[in-house]
Amino acid sequence: MTEPLFICYARCSTCARARAWLDGHGIAYRERDIREDNPNADELAFWHRASGLPIRRFFNTSGQLYRAMRLKDRLPGLSDAEAIELLATDGMLVRRPLLVVPGADGDSPTVLVGFREAQWEQTLVRD
Template sequence: MNILIGYKKCSTCKNIEKLLKEKNISYEYREIDKELLSVDELKKIMKRANIDVLKLFNTSGMKYRELGLKDKKNEMTEEEILELLSTDGMLVKRPILLKDDKALVGPQVKKYLESL
């Protein structure tokens, strides 16, 4: 089963939902603000998407700016970053599509769906 992890008020997430429906791809929706990702889930997403921990940050989010993470993140360990991301879904890049043994994060989701 495909799982789309997103935020219901996010226009990008809405567009991805629309694409999934247009392509008749079934999925479950997980609201990232209501059901936080655990450190283990974040590690699995990183591995399955083959991305660095810094790519999991929602760098355009208000919370990211409020916390001054642009400057702080490079001084944090991977574990510290994962712990922080697991406390607030708004810090996590979205959408995330979990498909089979793969994970797609952010712009990767749209590129993948458009290639189908």
């Protein structure tokens, strides 16, 4: 298995906890700063499909930009494609951390949105 892709923001405390968890479990990963290298629409669409989650789960609903753009009211009226295009405009709109774990033998990746320790443990820790 190739290394998971850890997409984070350096000043995010949740990302720091997730990084410490990965390091503490000896899990190698590639890190990508979401502010410096925002995911593009194709990546987001692929990860959205692979995750099986509703697109609204990819939005950083507690972020200042989300509130300033009044996305709580706008988001329900957007198609998934429109929401993905919007997410691709600014990394601060994207919920973090994102962890993209490559699938085995060409399977779809597992995409974890946000840091839920039990979910990460189930996905990444092998006995």
